Amino acid sequence: MPADKNTPVIEFRDVTKVYGQGEAEVHALDGVSLSITTGEFVAIMGPSGSGKSTAMNMVGCLDSPTSGDYLFNGVHVAALDQDQRALLRRNYLGFVFQGFNLLPRTSALDNVELPLIYKGLVGAERRAQALDALGKVGLKGREHHDPSELSGGQQQRVAIARALVGTPQVIVADEPTGNLDTKMSKEIMEVLRDLNKDDGITIVMVTHEEDMAGFADRIIWMVDGRVERTGTPAEILGTRGHRQ
Amino acid sequence: MIWETVRLAIQAIFRNTMRSILTVLGIVIGVAAVIAMVTVGQGSSAQVTADVEKLGTNILMLTPGGENRGPSSGGVAKAFTLKDVDAIIDQISSVDTAAPYAQTMTTAVFGAESTSTSLVGTDNRYLDAVDWSVVLGRRFLPSEESSGKSVCILGETVRQTLFGNTSPIGETIRMNALTYEVVGLLEAKGASSFGTDQDDVIGLPMKTFQRRVMGNTDVSMIFVSVRDGLSTERAQVEIEALMRERRRISDGEDDDFNVMDMKQIASMLTGITSILTGLLSAVAAVSLLVGGIGIMNIMLVSVTERTREIGIRLAIGATANQVLMQFLVEAIVLSMIGGLVGIVLGLALAAFASNLMVIPFAPDPAIVALAFLFSAAVGVVFGYFPARRAARLDPIEALRHQ
Structure with missing residues (x-):
């Protein structure tokens, strides 16, 4: 994968997404153009219904545009079939969800090994990589705990370890601190920031918490399926003060 | 990758042990029933064959009646006579x-005791x-046979009932108001393959039986023993020719009697057993089918319940095919575990029943392998539909599922 700082890894060209038909037609995305370069930490913000989750799914190659183009590393995702998209997610993307989405009754280690199974890694090598990822998020010694035995913050760390274990180019985080208290949220954001700064992983995060968005390099503010404005946290949040 | 999938399937199965047990119960019962039925059936066939062969492979049996004598052919074929027996011995050289x-x-009846x-x-x-x-006393004397004297020999069961453990020799028993002197006691033979007690018998000289019991000169069956080393087939043909002549059957007319060797008798008897076994196995196989539907039902529930898990797997890069394989392998592993447990249970049941029925325990590896393959096939057939449903889920919808 090109690691050129100026290459857009994610590019939306006039993307629309329409759900439903006729009277019930909803324009979740209404002509969105944006680009995110390698190594950026971007927060997508906006009121609910602004289309940020749809944009998120699009970035994660889980959804495809109704019209317009979405390019991932210059590749038209719409032209890929289901399996090719699965391969793309497997090799270049990691996901972190609001609800953690760990497999229940499955140890932290087994959860983190999951993406590697689909990559075809086996035995000791797979284990080593998973342990390494758990170490990175500060969960050494908790490898064999079930999700139910871990705090929310720890569960989200497991989820981050699962996202980063495949050495992805981009981590897509959907409200990663939505279920956590302030202290845990800060810790999780620090983990994500370190991954961004130290490992150069591009991070695209949806959040509605301004404190968390403050960790990003850039904020994309969406309203009604359009990008209203983009800028640094200071530019966006400074002008809006502490509304919410 | 396949081992990985199998390992994951086993993990998933044991994550919900109780439900998995209930799911495979149908398969377990189905396979166990088929295995037990077939094994016991084959054991009793083997027993019948062994019993018949114990009589001697050089034995031929003559019975009156045509091969396919239906009710319309009129009347009962006439019985043989003692002269027929003598003729067979005299005229056919290969007959011992x-x-x-x-x-x-x-x-x-003896004293206060009586037995049917x-x-x-x-x-x-x-x-x-x-x-x-004869283990006690003696056989019939030639004079007793030729003149039809009132003497008898007893089977062990009759002796036990009438005399207990005391010697019956020289005692007199009564049958139909006539008296007979007991001269011998037969060696105990035990139950036959059909569970009838072979020792529950009283033997009379043929002439005594004809005159004093039946009041005719009929011989309803003739046992023929062929000389060792000589062909029973040839003797069979010769006897047939002789009997046709003696019974005045003209050319072109069907025989009104049968000559069977023990192999034929054995296969006739085992034929009955195998028809019964086949019917019972068919019923058992239906329960396998029901078990398969049970698996499909639970797998469908499982897919719904694990929708979010499927979403996660799809999001982190599983292809639809990998999800399909996961659920399919899970169904197959589940039904194969059911098959294995069923085989063990079925064999145990068969061993127990064989022991009870005093027949040989004869497990057939081919049937065991077939039952195992069939249970795997049940997994494939009934696991495919739920697995396909899982593979076709939309990842976004699946992740949103509560």
């Missing part, structure tokens, strides 16, 4: 000996032919 045989039911038993008319040659020895 032949013995008449006729049988009826009677009630035997099988009364057989025959002679010493029968004891030779089927190799049955």
